[in-house]
Amino acid sequence: MGYSIGQVSKKMGLTAHTLRYYEKEGLLPFVKKNxxxxxxxxxxxxxxxxxxxxxxxxxxxxxxxxxxxxxFQEGDSTLKQRLEMxxxxxxxxxxxxxxxxxxxxxxxxxxAYYNEVIAHGEKGIWDRNPGxxxxxxxxxxxxx
Amino acid sequence: MGYSIGQVSKKMGLTAHTLRYYEKEGLLPFVKKNxxxxxxxxxxxxxxxxxxxxxxxxxxxxxxxxxxxxxFQEGDSTLKQRLEMxxxxxxxxxxxxxxxxxxxxxxxxxxAYYNEVIAHGEKGIWDRNPGxxxxxxxxxxxxx
DNA sequence: ATAAACTTTAGAGTTAACTCGAGGTCAACT
DNA sequence: AGTTGACCTCGAGTTAACTCTAAAGTTTAT
Numbered sequence: 445m446g447y448s449i450g451q452v453s454k455k456m457g458l459t460a461h462t463l464r465y466y467e468k469e470g471l472l473p474f475v476k477k478n479x480x481x482x483x484x485x486x487x488x489x490x491x492x493x494x495x496x497x498x499x500x501x502x503x504x505x506x507x508x509x510x511x512x513x514x515x516f517q518e519g520d521s522t523l524k525q526r527l528e529m530x531x532x533x534x535x536x537x538x539x540x541x542x543x544x545x546x547x548x549x550x551x552x553x554x555x556a557y558y559n560e561v562i563a564h565g566e567k568g569i570w571d572r573n574p575g576x577x578x579x580x581x582x583x584x585x586x587x588x
Numbered sequence: 589m590g591y592s593i594g595q596v597s598k599k600m601g602l603t604a605h606t607l608r609y610y611e612k613e614g615l616l617p618f619v620k621k622n623x624x625x626x627x628x629x630x631x632x633x634x635x636x637x638x639x640x641x642x643x644x645x646x647x648x649x650x651x652x653x654x655x656x657x658x659x660f661q662e663g664d665s666t667l668k669q670r671l672e673m674x675x676x677x678x679x680x681x682x683x684x685x686x687x688x689x690x691x692x693x694x695x696x697x698x699x700a701y702y703n704e705v706i707a708h709g710e711k712g713i714w715d716r717n718p719g720x721x722x723x724x725x726x727x728x729x730x731x732x
Numbered sequence: 733a734t735a736a737a738c739t740t741t742a743g744a745g746t747t748a749a750c751t752c753g754a755g756g757t758c759a760a761c762t
Numbered sequence: 763a764g765t766t767g768a769c770c771t772c773g774a775g776t777t778a779a780c781t782c783t784a785a786a787g788t789t790t791a792t
Contacts, residue, residue, distance in 0.1 A: 461781055480739090
């Protein structure tokens, strides 16, 4: 029910330093301290950390995340802003996913290319492997 | 056949400053200069910039990208390293894509949640909308 | 009871990746 | 001839997000 900073550090894959830094930046306004001044994280705090991970992982800055947390703390008057923020984040995320698909194609091509060159040398590679040639042209256009 | 730094800047969405910075860091070893000392980018250079974008976009640092370019310039003796690098990058990219799918679920949930709260208030939300409740439990587990 | 392990704060330092500014060259218009 | 605009180099400055240190207090294990 209550976790030390070290336990949370392990669970979330963040250093204790980073957790304190996040708190200092206003990202963890709900974390309590016990009588001795040690932080005690609740399950709810872990939920916030997962949300922070999600937003950070989809390209939001800590400042943007803090904005959301501030809105949350302001209460119901900011519901629309918060919804809007997630909608924007979803658009960005979809773009990002599309970009990664493209990158994956390019990397797959590179892997196929290097496999081919390592196996049979560079000479005559396009005649030998028309599929690779097609992939190359799909990705790079005429040039390369 | 030859592009100025300004043209490349527009084409690639990078500032001229950034392009010069990349060159200084050893990421564009093939860019030529004309008699007046102005950079002249070729189509091949644009290809390199696209690869840089791809590797950067899949989480590689500029230092890592430079490593690849150095290997490339060393010639055939580094073919295996280069293949290995792309294979590793592919693994990371797959992980990243899986992470983004998770994040998308969470964001979709948040959007559904805020839509519901804005439309009908927070009271009785779980009874009113069992699908939302199920989504919530799928994403957050027991807590929230 | 005492050592080892963990946590605290405040503040300084680091890293990656830009980002900018000053001062200068050069070609093209007016 | 002068102005405009794009380009050059060099070096300094900025930003985000950590990352670390020191000195002190707390908890846990023997």
